[in-house]
Amino acid sequence: METACGRLTRYTSGKRRARQHIDIIVTFVLIAMRSVILLLIICAMSSRTAQAQMMHYPDKAFEMAQATGKDVMLVFSGSDWCIPCIQFNKKILSDSSFLRFAGDHLVLLEADFPQRKKIEAALRNQYDSLAAIFNPKGAFPQVVLLSPEKKLRAYVPTRQQTPDGFINTLKQLLQ
Incomplete structure (x- = not known):
């Protein structure tokens, strides 16, 4: 027979695991957002470098x-x-x-x-x-x-x- 203390321990450890999963998902989302922002910056810089340069040779x-x-x-x-x-x-x-x-x-x-x-x-x-x-x-x-x-x-x-x-x-x- 399970005691109230055992149910509480199982409940809190389940909450803890769920919280860890949420933290991992949030971390991946933040990394993905940073990657998108970095790509946008690179695209903006490459459009700026598409400008012609005067050659001398x-x-x-x-x-x-x-x-x-x-x-x-x-x-x-x-x-x-x-x-x-x-x-x-x-x-x-x-x-x-x-x-x-x-x-x-x-x-x-x-x-x-x-x-x-x-x-x-x-x-x-x-x-x-x-x-x-x-x-x-x-x-x-x-x-x-x-x-x-x-x-x-x-x-x-x-x-x-x-x-x-x-x-x-x-x-x-x-x-």
Whole structure:
């Protein structure tokens, strides 16, 4: 025959086991929630990294263009002396909406011709070769759309453009 004390002991140990099961379930739920939050953070960061980065080495830019099938947007610039170039860089090339668009559709390449800063001779020779073909008049800034095979697609106007206007111009030219 079971005593009241034995029933109470069995009842409390059963409650204790149930509480342990609940604690385990809550722990798993919290771990799952943390995992979901971590995945959301990673997704948000990866969408931010989908923005285009300006490249400075023509060979690498055209290799990337061929691998991705994207056109190259070549920007001739004088980064430390050309006021319109500096303004174009700040207003358009640094704009987050432009960088997202470019990340999806273009490989960005800058051929910079600074006056105060020195660049490698081999790189300067590559820039000079591109300028001889695609910017013979030496216009700054000059933006050129090229196929991955270095064929001219279009000259892109840069004057009096807003980021959205520049993106719309590029969309039309890329069709």
